[in-house]
Amino acid sequence: MKDVGAVAGVSLATVSRVVNGEDSVRPELADKVRAAVILLGYRRDLTATNLRRADRHSASIGVVVEDVSDRSTRLLRGIETVARRRGVLPLVGSSDEDGARERELAEASLARRVDGLVVVPSGRDHSYPQPERDAGVAVVFVDRPPAHIDADCALSDNAGGAFAAAAHLLAAGHRRVGFLGGRETSFTTRERLHGYRRALEANRLPFDPALVRMGLHDSRAASEAAGDLLAGEAAPTALVSAQDVITIGTVDRLRTLDLRNTVALVGFDDLVLADAVDPALTVVAQDGDRLGRAAAELLFARLDGDRGAARRVVVLTTLVVRGSGELRR
Amino acid sequence: MKDVGAVAGVSLATVSRVVNGEDSVRPELADKVRAAVILLGYRRDLTATNLRRADRHSASIGVVVEDVSDRSTRLLRGIETVARRRGVLPLVGSSDEDGARERELAEASLARRVDGLVVVPSGRDHSYPQPERDAGVAVVFVDRPPAHIDADCALSDNAGGAFAAAAHLLAAGHRRVGFLGGRETSFTTRERLHGYRRALEANRLPFDPALVRMGLHDSRAASEAAGDLLAGEAAPTALVSAQDVITIGTVDRLRTLDLRNTVALVGFDDLVLADAVDPALTVVAQDGDRLGRAAAELLFARLDGDRGAARRVVVLTTLVVRGSGELRR
DNA sequence: CTGAAAGCGCTTACAG
DNA sequence: CTGAAAGCGCTTACAG
Numbered sequence: 068m069k070d071v072g073a074v075a076g077v078s079l080a081t082v083s084r085v086v087n088g089e090d091s092v093r094p095e096l097a098d099k100v101r102a103a104v105i106l107l108g109y110r111r112d113l114t115a116t117n118l119r120r121a122d123r124h125s126a127s128i129g130v131v132v133e134d135v136s137d138r139s140t141r142l143l144r145g146i147e148t149v150a151r152r153r154g155v156l157p158l159v160g161s162s163d164e165d166g167a168r169e170r171e172l173a174e175a176s177l178a179r180r181v182d183g184l185v186v187v188p189s190g191r192d193h194s195y196p197q198p199e200r201d202a203g204v205a206v207v208f209v210d211r212p213p214a215h216i217d218a219d220c221a222l223s224d225n226a227g228g229a230f231a232a233a234a235h236l237l238a239a240g241h242r243r244v245g246f247l248g249g250r251e252t253s254f255t256t257r258e259r260l261h262g263y264r265r266a267l268e269a270n271r272l273p274f275d276p277a278l279v280r281m282g283l284h285d286s287r288a289a290s291e292a293a294g295d296l297l298a299g300e301a302a303p304t305a306l307v308s309a310q311d312v313i314t315i316g317t318v319d320r321l322r323t324l325d326l327r328n329t330v331a332l333v334g335f336d337d338l339v340l341a342d343a344v345d346p347a348l349t350v351v352a353q354d355g356d357r358l359g360r361a362a363a364e365l366l367f368a369r370l371d372g373d374r375g376a377a378r379r380v381v382v383l384t385t386l387v388v389r390g391s392g393e394l395r396r
Numbered sequence: 397m398k399d400v401g402a403v404a405g406v407s408l409a410t411v412s413r414v415v416n417g418e419d420s421v422r423p424e425l426a427d428k429v430r431a432a433v434i435l436l437g438y439r440r441d442l443t444a445t446n447l448r449r450a451d452r453h454s455a456s457i458g459v460v461v462e463d464v465s466d467r468s469t470r471l472l473r474g475i476e477t478v479a480r481r482r483g484v485l486p487l488v489g490s491s492d493e494d495g496a497r498e499r500e501l502a503e504a505s506l507a508r509r510v511d512g513l514v515v516v517p518s519g520r521d522h523s524y525p526q527p528e529r530d531a532g533v534a535v536v537f538v539d540r541p542p543a544h545i546d547a548d549c550a551l552s553d554n555a556g557g558a559f560a561a562a563a564h565l566l567a568a569g570h571r572r573v574g575f576l577g578g579r580e581t582s583f584t585t586r587e588r589l590h591g592y593r594r595a596l597e598a599n600r601l602p603f604d605p606a607l608v609r610m611g612l613h614d615s616r617a618a619s620e621a622a623g624d625l626l627a628g629e630a631a632p633t634a635l636v637s638a639q640d641v642i643t644i645g646t647v648d649r650l651r652t653l654d655l656r657n658t659v660a661l662v663g664f665d666d667l668v669l670a671d672a673v674d675p676a677l678t679v680v681a682q683d684g685d686r687l688g689r690a691a692a693e694l695l696f697a698r699l700d701g702d703r704g705a706a707r708r709v710v711v712l713t714t715l716v717v718r719g720s721g722e723l724r725r
Numbered sequence: 726c727t728g729a730a731a732g733c734g735c736t737t738a739c740a741g
Numbered sequence: 742c743t744g745a746a747a748g749c750g751c752t753t754a755c756a757g
Contacts, residue, residue: 068750078728083752093726108527113507114443114454115750118733125443127487127508135464136473136685144465147490156504158456158485161476175485178442179456198437311668318672339640340669343647356465397734407744412736422742444734447749 068111074103086111117180128183128366129176130157131169133210138311139187142209145359146185153367155182166190177204183366188213205369209362211254212379219369221361221380225255225335228351228384229262229307230269232333235349235386236305237270240396241331245278245296245303247289247313256281259309259335278303289316297324304396305331311338318344333392341389349392351384358382397440403432415440446509457512457695458505459486460498462539467640468516471538474688475514482696484511495519506533512695517542534698538691540583541708548698550690550709554584554664557680557713558591558636559598561662564678564715565634566599569725570660574607574625574632576618576642585610588638588664607632618645626653633725634660640667647673662721670718678721680713687711 068086072079077096084092085100092100103109117125130146132139143159150157158181160172169189173196176184183205184196193213196206200218208220236244246263249256260281264274277299280292289312296303297320308314314334321327327346334341334350341348361380386392397415401408406425413421414429421429432438446454459475461468472488479486487510489501498518502525505513512534513525522542525535529547537549565573575592578585589610593603606628609621618641625632626649637643643663650656656675663670663679670677690709715721 079750080728080730080752081726083750084727087752091726096726110503110507110527112447112509112750114509115447115733116752118441118444118447118735118750119752120733123733125508134473135476136469140465140469143488144463144490147464147488151489154504156487156489156501156508159472159476159488160480160485161473172485174439175483178439179454179485180441180443198439315669315672318669322672322674338669340644340647340667340673343644343651343673344669345651345674408734409736409744409746410742412734413743416736420742425743441734444749445736447751448734448736449749452749 068109071100071103071107071109074107075099123180124182124370125180126154127156127158127179127181128185129173129179129181130159131162131172131176131184131186132159133164133187133189134161135159136161139210139355141355142187142359142362145356145361146363147359148356149360149363149367157185162187162189164189166192170195182370183207185209185362185366186213187211193218205366207362207366207369209358217377219365219378219380221358221365221382223255223353223358224381224383225258226262226265228335228353228386229259229309230266231262231384231386232307232335232351232392233263233266234269235333235388235392236307236331237266237272239305239331239393241303241305242272242396243275243278243301243303243305245306246280246309247283247292247296247306247317248279248281248309249313250282250284256309263307263309277301283310283313283316286312286316286319289313290320291316293317293320294324297326297330303330305392305394306333308332308334311336314338314348314350318348327391328394331392331394331396333386337387341387344391346390346394349389350387352387353384354382397438400429400432400436400438403435404428452509453511453699454509455483456485456487456508456510457514458502458508458510459488460491460501460505460513460515461488462493462516462518463490464488465490468539468684470684471516471688471691474685474690475692476688477685478689478692478696486514491516491518493518495521499524511699512536514538514691514695515542516540522547534695536691536695536698538687546706548694548707548709550687550694550711552584552682552687553710553712554587555591555594557664557682557715558588558638559595560591560713560715561636561664561680561721562592562595563598564662564717564721565636565660566595566601568634568660568722570632570634571601571725572604572607572630572632572634574635575609575638576612576621576625576635576646577608577610577638578642579611579613585638592636592638606630612639612642612645615641615645615648618642619649620645622646622649623653626655626659632659634721634723635662637661637663640665643667643677643679647677656720657723660721660723660725662715666716670716673720675719675723678718679716681716682713683711
């Protein structure tokens with residue numbers, strides 16, 4: 068900027084004013100400055116701008132997701148979409164569900180003076196951004212509620228989705244509907260189990276633990292659990308899978324057992340080839356993009372001055388009917 | 397930092413030294429400083445650090461991909477993995493294959509003084525980061541080669557993968573192998589077509605344009621093209637699909653035509669439920685994670701002082717045999 | 726309308 | 742070993 072001023076024959080302050088689009092500078096001087104800017108290929112240093120500026124906005128936010136290459140991709144895109152409208156760029160990191168890493172990543176963003184933070188919480192305590200929050204950094208959690216901090220949060224309607232999945236199967240006449248779930252330490256898993264139970268209740272059916280398998284962490288475990296369940300005395304005639312990897316394992320097992328056209332299945336989370344499988348997969352689809360947008364909107368509302376109580380936004384799921392869930396009893 | 401100094405009863409310079417882990421400070425003073433840091437919840441402002449520091453490293457890089465929620469997810473993860481080892485955080489953006497947006501995003505990163513830039517190039521001219529590059533910012537392109545700039549680049553072995561796909565089908569006895577490709581403006585598409593042609597040549601078969609459909613931009617177009625191809629006089633007995641969306645459309649059409657166990661298929665890019673489809677999908681899998689890691693390694697090598705000529709790294713693909721590609725003629 | 730100067734939060738020679 | 746001071750690239754009252 069100093070150099071630009073030298074070339075244009077004006078002070079550094081004038082260059083700053085032109086670069087910032089102030090209209091107080093005489094047009095001919097402004098033109099000279101702009102010419103010098105182009106000549107020198109000058110680009111303003113936003114980090115310095117940010118350091119000096121009164122509002123101190125870095126136009127970047129920190130985003131800590133579970134895994135940028137997996138579950139969180141659409142979420143990230145949703146956040147990006149909203150952020151871009153404001154010229155804000157996300158700094159991203161994958162926590163891999165590790166609370167310590169989550170915190171490290173969040174603090175790494177904070178050290179770079181982000182204006183806000185969106186976190187998919189993994190650890191047991193999410194109070195760590197409180198100091199920055201008090202200093203005006205917006206903090207929003209997404210996909211799961213945080214612990215030990217009263218902050219905004221955007222969630223998927225996990226219970227509602229699982230309810231819809233189970234209710235759909237019950238409506239098709241099934242009375243023995245199994246549930247294949249992930250680890251019960253997971254908030255989303257618990258919510259989905261809860262939705263399943265509510266659907267049973269609504270149909271005046273008892274909750275039968277013999278129809279439920281939890282703690283399935285990958286598709287292999289899911290495949291085994293499904294095989295187990297289906298080999299039992301009073302095997303279920305329909306299954307709810309609470310996660311994409313579980314659905315994959317279950318589909319595999321139904322195929323092996325030649326039960327794919329016999330045992331109905333509704334999965335939670337949509338899958339790319341869901342249409343190509345036989346029968347095509349009926350699923351409860353989450354709207355990751357909207358979830359991300361909701362989180363980003365909560366965040367920017369805070370940056371825009373919203374001082375209200377912490378809000379919780381729930382994004383609805385959609386039942387996508389394709390075939391596997393419509394096999395009648 | 398000023399406040400910390402006041403509380404600890406030392407100068408700002410001493411605080412800086414302690415925070416930076418210099419061992420020149422007397423232990424008792426250092427302890428006082430650390431106590432004050434904790435007391436005040438002080439966290440260093442990396443942006444200010446970066447502004448003053450001699451080396452001027454911001455410990456962040458810019459990453460512009462096609463779409464964080466789609467094709468580029470594993471790539472992004474690979475970059476993140478390598479960057480994290482160095483405490484570097486990526487600023488990410490999706491270009492949606494729009495050259496102007498790509499440039500905007502890259503420049504937005506550059507304005508935030510990133511140490512390097514990884515770009516999946518979309519536009520026609522990628523010389524825009526040259527000024528910063530001259531100033532020491534590392535610039536690497538990935539997935540496609542850039543134009544009008546002589547820079548490092550990490551690519552998938554598109555030609556080799558397509559060669560392997562076609563050769564695999566030819567080895568199974570097929571003589572009429574079709575090719576379903578995307579837009580020919582795309583570098584990867586052209587490379588894949590080229591690999592397919594090389595496989596024909598290697599088997600002394602002529603290239604027959606009647607067996608090729610290009611410009612397929614989504615699964616619906618692919619489905620139609622596949623139907624078209626298979627309805628012809630001398631329909632192919634095997635197909636190579638050059639992209640994931642094309643594979644999805646093709647699988648759908650083969651199923652509709654009841655040809656899925658008759659016409660062999662090898663797809664480019666792996667898919668989540670590839671195992672669950674009947675027959676399971678044989679594909680040429682790209683290693684997006686490694687591609688991203690390769691790009692990041694090129695970048696950090698430059699930051700570490702590598703001044704050699706621009707390098708091009710090619711990441712190999714893998715043929716994953718599952719069934720659809722092993723149907724014999 | 727324009728410039729000289731202070732200062733954002735830091736680091737780093739330079740003295741002492 | 743420690744501190745006072747200069748300065749990184751900018752913005753912004755304050756004069757003129």
